[in-house]
Amino acid sequence: MKNSIRLLAILFLASFALVSCDKDDEATPTLYDRLGGVAAISAVVDQFLTNVVGDNVINARFAATVASPSRTQLLRNNLIDQICAGAGGPCQYKGKTMLESHKGMNITQAEFNALVGDLVAALDKFKVPQKEKDDLLAILGPMQTDIVGK
Numbered sequence: 395m396k397n398s399i400r401l402l403a404i405l406f407l408a409s410f411a412l413v414s415c416d417k418d419d420e421a422t423p424t425l426y427d428r429l430g431g432v433a434a435i436s437a438v439v440d441q442f443l444t445n446v447v448g449d450n451v452i453n454a455r456f457a458a459t460v461a462s463p464s465r466t467q468l469l470r471n472n473l474i475d476q477i478c479a480g481a482g483g484p485c486q487y488k489g490k491t492m493l494e495s496h497k498g499m500n501i502t503q504a505e506f507n508a509l510v511g512d513l514v515a516a517l518d519k520f521k522v523p524q525k526e527k528d529d530l531l532a533i534l535g536p537m538q539t540d541i542v543g544k
């Protein structure tokens with residue numbers, strides 16, 4: 395009898411421990427989770443690419459990409475993986491480094507800002523909250539040093 399009471403007490407306490415673990419997980423979801431996972435990220439990337447193609451400040455840069463469906467597909471997949479992985483999701487970025495892929499393009503600060511604006515417009519279209527926008531831009535912003543003026 396004593397033993398079964400002790401066992402019940404242990405189970406009772408253990409269930410509290412499990413519940414509090416769950417709560418911890420809920421309290422600290424990754425940016426990937428907060429963005430809504432790979433489906434939501436893919437939808438944002440598609441809108442972002444649509445915005446880029448319509449953006450006269452930078453769309454000439456992507457003329458050759460847009461002319462080739464396979465190249466467009468590869469860029470799309472690389473961007474999804476890059477954002478997913480950067481946000482703590484279960485993806486692996488398999489593309490070139492930012493320095494390798496933008497070297498020789500001499501991208502200006504104005505062009506970089508235009509592209510970020512196109513991304514923000516895509517995030518706004520899907521009503522991504524300010525905190526998640528800030529967190530994502532904090533991941534992508536530092537890439538500027540490997541992209542602008544290279």
Ligand code: HEM
Pocket residue numbers: 452455456458459465466469472473476488489490491495496501505506507509534535537538541
């Ligand atoms: C934070 C900003 C940026 C990010 C995260 C980014 C990301 C990427 C990625 C992942 C790729 C593909 C790399 C690969 O093929 O392995 C790429 C390629 C490229 N990026 Fe960017 N990029 C940024 C800014 C820019 C800007 C400002 C421009 C020009 C205005 C630009 C123009 C290009 C072009 C032309 C390509 C080649 C596309 C192709 O392969 O057809 N990028 N970028």
